[in-house]
Amino acid sequence: MRFWHSAPAALIFALACSAQEPEPDSGGAEYVVAFSDDDFPTAHVTAVLTVTGGAITMSDFWASFFDDPRGWAGFVTIESAQDASGAALPVAETAPHGWLLGDGYSGVATVAYTVDYSFADQRWDAGNEQVALHVGDALFTTGLPLFVFAPATTSARVRFELPDGAAVATAGPDADGVYEPTSLDRLLRNALVVGDHHQSILEAGGMELRIALLGEIARSGDRVERAGADILNYYVEMFDERRPSQFLMVVIPGPNDGEGYFDSFASSQPNAPVDHDVAVWAGSIAHEFLHYWNGKKIASAWETRAERQWFSEGFTEYFAVTALRDLGYVDDRRFEEIMSQYLSFHAFFAVNPNYADVTLRTAGASKWANRPGVYDSGTAAAFCLDGEIRAASGGDRDLSDLMRLMNDRFGRTGDFYVYDDIVAAASEIAGRDLSAYFDAHVSGKEPLPLTTCATQMGYRATVDGYHVMLRSLDQ
Numbered sequence: 001m002r003f004w005h006s007a008p009a010a011l012i013f014a015l016a017c018s019a020q021e022p023e024p025d026s027g028g029a030e031y032v033v034a035f036s037d038d039d040f041p042t043a044h045v046t047a048v049l050t051v052t053g054g055a056i057t058m059s060d061f062w063a064s065f066f067d068d069p070r071g072w073a074g075f076v077t078i079e080s081a082q083d084a085s086g087a088a089l090p091v092a093e094t095a096p097h098g099w100l101l102g103d104g105y106s107g108v109a110t111v112a113y114t115v116d117y118s119f120a121d122q123r124w125d126a127g128n129e130q131v132a133l134h135v136g137d138a139l140f141t142t143g144l145p146l147f148v149f150a151p152a153t154t155s156a157r158v159r160f161e162l163p164d165g166a167a168v169a170t171a172g173p174d175a176d177g178v179y180e181p182t183s184l185d186r187l188l189r190n191a192l193v194v195g196d197h198h199q200s201i202l203e204a205g206g207m208e209l210r211i212a213l214l215g216e217i218a219r220s221g222d223r224v225e226r227a228g229a230d231i232l233n234y235y236v237e238m239f240d241e242r243r244p245s246q247f248l249m250v251v252i253p254g255p256n257d258g259e260g261y262f263d264s265f266a267s268s269q270p271n272a273p274v275d276h277d278v279a280v281w282a283g284s285i286a287h288e289f290l291h292y293w294n295g296k297k298i299a300s301a302w303e304t305r306a307e308r309q310w311f312s313e314g315f316t317e318y319f320a321v322t323a324l325r326d327l328g329y330v331d332d333r334r335f336e337e338i339m340s341q342y343l344s345f346h347a348f349f350a351v352n353p354n355y356a357d358v359t360l361r362t363a364g365a366s367k368w369a370n371r372p373g374v375y376d377s378g379t380a381a382a383f384c385l386d387g388e389i390r391a392a393s394g395g396d397r398d399l400s401d402l403m404r405l406m407n408d409r410f411g412r413t414g415d416f417y418v419y420d421d422i423v424a425a426a427s428e429i430a431g432r433d434l435s436a437y438f439d440a441h442v443s444g445k446e447p448l449p450l451t452t453c454a455t456q457m458g459y460r461a462t463v464d465g466y467h468v469m470l471r472s473l474d475q
């Protein structure tokens with residue numbers, strides 16, 4: 001099915017907004033985040049936190065990136081702390097990432113601190129899209145290095161104070177210069193951009209997509225906006241997404257990679273995007289953007305995350321590549337090459353002794369070590385299930401119907417799904433029980449029937465060992 005520009009995106013440019021004074025709130029945290037021309041990108045933060053037993057902390061999420069056992073807290077200097085009456089509170093470091101205010105102070109505390117962002121000048125093995133990046137007069141960061149919080153913090157109100165002419169891009173509406181993440185996870189695990197960058201806002205359905213481009217990537221603003229708009233429209237149509245929502249997409253210079261956050265993602269690209277490598281950069285955007293649905297909205301409980309990775313990553317990649325083909329960013333021939341590569345890696349995964357005890361369902365326990373079992377085999381499974389559903393329904397339904405059902409059932413309700421829910425939903429869409437198929441190829445070690453899948457999808461597959469070549473039937 002093709003969704004060509006069915007809801008043209010409106011292009012609006014962000015405006016600088018005026019600020020409001022924060023008001024302490026017993027449930028939420030209040031932050032004023034200030035940057036100055038004098039020491040950019042050092043952040044000067046004032047936090048008003050409701051504290052119990054004196055405990056404040058930085059997140060331990062991804063803290064293991066750093067040699068310093070303090071993790072993110074290693075870059076933070078607490079300048080002062082005051083109790084509700086304005087009296088100074090002594091501050092002591094606590095292991096592993098926290099501080100103790102006073103002698104176990106409980107109440108509203110005002111904490112002033114700075115974040116030394118010199119680490120954002122380095123290249124990080126994890127990828128700067130997971131850490132931070134200082135480029136020119138702009139800073140990309142997440143909330144992880146920026147926000148000291150109390151264990152009881154459940155929401156936040158963040159106001160930015162910036163030098164004249166500097167802009168901010170957040171994952172939420174920032175009317176009047178205030179950004180209000182609705183959970184601690186959303187505060188910490190979302191992208192932010194501050195300073196000189198190219199910013200635009202696209203709208204489709206109920207969705208508002210904010211695009212922030214840093215460094216040399218900004219030179220390709222028109223191209224990235226066009227692709228962003230096309231991909232946004234495609235997904236909004238695919239999921240029939242009409243409810244209001246906001247999303248931030250950041251593209252930073254760096255090795256090709258990407259990271260999805262709660263209402264945002266960061267894509268890292270080695271060059272200013274140009275047309276000839278559109279499959280790479282637009283593919284990365286299409287993949288990370290789809291995680292807004294498949295991975296964030298359509299989500300499982302933390303304890304069962306390992307057994308859904310083949311679905312979260314593989315189906316996301318399959319729809320990203322399919323979207324690029326349907327939108328005309330890659331031609332049929334290139335689509336066949338890309339899909340051939342995924343199918344080949346699945347064939348390799350199926351026979352390689354290193355993966356003798358690993359199935360698609362268990363591969364997610366170690367995403368990096370089992371990459372061919374998660375990403376490639378997950379994409380191959382999506383291709384095969386697409387064929388299975390089309391064949392079983394006589395062409396009436398396809399894999400996008402399964403994705404829509406998963407979004408209606410879990411994305412829109414906020415209920416977590418488990419593995420059996422995928423089997424049930426796929427069976428429902430196919431109109432026949434697919435549990436034996438899942439038992440064999442996803443929970444089990446039996447290779448996906450690639451030649452059958454190819455035929456069901458209108459291709460011919462030549463399988464030579466673990467080299468799989470996909471060609472359309474009319475070639």
Ligand SMILES: [Zn+2]
Pocket residue numbers: 287288291312313316
């Ligand atoms: Zn992914």
